[in-house]
Amino acid sequence: MSGELEAAGALVTAGAVAGAIEGREPGQAGDGQCANCGAKVKGRYCQDCGQATHANRKLFHLIEEVLHSLFHLDTKLWRTLPMAIFRPGTLTRNYVFGKRARYISPLALFLFTIFLMFFAVSFLEAPVEIGGAASEQRAALAEGLSEARAEVEQAERELAAARAAPPPTDGTPPGLEIRLAEQAVSLANEDVERRETSLARLDALLAARQAQQNAAQAPTPPATASEQTPAAPAVIIEAEMAAPEEDDIDGIGWAPGETWQDGVRRMAQRDDIVVVEGMPELNERVRRKFENPDLALYRIQDAASKFSFLLAPLSLPFIMLLFLWKRGTTMYDHIVFALYALSFAALLFVAVILSAQTTWTNWLPGWLLLLGLPAHTFFHLKGAYALRWWSALWRTFFMLMFATIILSIFIVWIVILGLAG
Numbered sequence: 001m002s003g004e005l006e007a008a009g010a011l012v013t014a015g016a017v018a019g020a021i022e023g024r025e026p027g028q029a030g031d032g033q034c035a036n037c038g039a040k041v042k043g044r045y046c047q048d049c050g051q052a053t054h055a056n057r058k059l060f061h062l063i064e065e066v067l068h069s070l071f072h073l074d075t076k077l078w079r080t081l082p083m084a085i086f087r088p089g090t091l092t093r094n095y096v097f098g099k100r101a102r103y104i105s106p107l108a109l110f111l112f113t114i115f116l117m118f119f120a121v122s123f124l125e126a127p128v129e130i131g132g133a134a135s136e137q138r139a140a141l142a143e144g145l146s147e148a149r150a151e152v153e154q155a156e157r158e159l160a161a162a163r164a165a166p167p168p169t170d171g172t173p174p175g176l177e178i179r180l181a182e183q184a185v186s187l188a189n190e191d192v193e194r195r196e197t198s199l200a201r202l203d204a205l206l207a208a209r210q211a212q213q214n215a216a217q218a219p220t221p222p223a224t225a226s227e228q229t230p231a232a233p234a235v236i237i238e239a240e241m242a243a244p245e246e247d248d249i250d251g252i253g254w255a256p257g258e259t260w261q262d263g264v265r266r267m268a269q270r271d272d273i274v275v276v277e278g279m280p281e282l283n284e285r286v287r288r289k290f291e292n293p294d295l296a297l298y299r300i301q302d303a304a305s306k307f308s309f310l311l312a313p314l315s316l317p318f319i320m321l322l323f324l325w326k327r328g329t330t331m332y333d334h335i336v337f338a339l340y341a342l343s344f345a346a347l348l349f350v351a352v353i354l355s356a357q358t359t360w361t362n363w364l365p366g367w368l369l370l371l372g373l374p375a376h377t378f379f380h381l382k383g384a385y386a387l388r389w390w391s392a393l394w395r396t397f398f399m400l401m402f403a404t405i406i407l408s409i410f411i412v413w414i415v416i417l418g419l420a421g
Helices: 002-022 059-071 076-086 088-096 106-121 134-164 176-217 260-269 280-290 293-306 308-322 331-355 364-384 389-420
Strands: 030-033 040-043
Touching: 076 088, 076 106, 076 331, 088 331, 088 364, 106 293, 106 308, 106 331, 134 176, 176 293, 280 293, 280 389, 293 308, 293 389, 308 331, 308 389, 331 364, 364 389
Parallel strands: none
Antiparallel strands: 030 040
């Protein structure tokens, strides 16, 4: 649950950032002198520096500013989002050529959509059961659950000892041992919850398979010739739990009943991880991080959120390459295009995540990526740079190729930064 709370806090932070960059409509009008520059003012704004004349110092007003930045339907954000989705070329061209008062800036929209994307990612569940026969899986999961509960008890004993210990005299910050012990208890409890969920899912599959077998073995009265119909194919639940023909226990494959965390941890214990040739210190750092897979995943997600802004400068050289011989375009035009395009990509990723959560929309993610991204890129290029359809079409092809390269570079970058930072 802590991950969801952190993501929600990040989303509110994004709204505050966007509101801070864009500002909002001021409150009531003020008269007298401007608190910022001292000029004589009358109305809602200072005629010299542009600051709002009404300065509200109530705490509730600060909370209202954050909520206003996020949810008020009359803000620039809610006027910009539909344009970014359905008319990206018009939005980019309007902003580049000075029609900016109605829209949120590209940077603010990018920040908001990136935080929104990581908020959605926090609700994804990692795969748990892999490989092995059903009975072997259940035995392994039950054994792992017992070990995880024992680790919780051990962590709670260490926490009690840390709280009962006298204050440190060796220069260690007060309360550090207690905070580390509390974090260990929290991680151990999360591991127990994850294993309990995994075991419950496996039990549900076993129960469904048993019910199917019972129904198949139940005697049925003979049907008359007029009642006979072709038999429907049986639902093979066993296939969901079938093990691969060969489990690569000594490699990166999974042992029966293993979670992905167990497989990564075992891989780290082999002590042969090579991330970059000729850099043993970096490889050792990564190996140590993999010994705690949950923490490694958190570090990678944290690095991705912190360095997501690098996607824009990484995209800039590739966009410039497509318009080397086109007159009238500047680097400013390209960076505005990149920020709005990345904002849409983040929104598209959120839609993919949400649509994959339900059975009646799980067909949608593939179509969104297959058609949504190319179509949006085509119309974005065509409108933003006033291109003919053929010029926009071949640039769309190369833009999608460049996007794959940029994403690959970014993923490698954040994995190294997250695990070796």
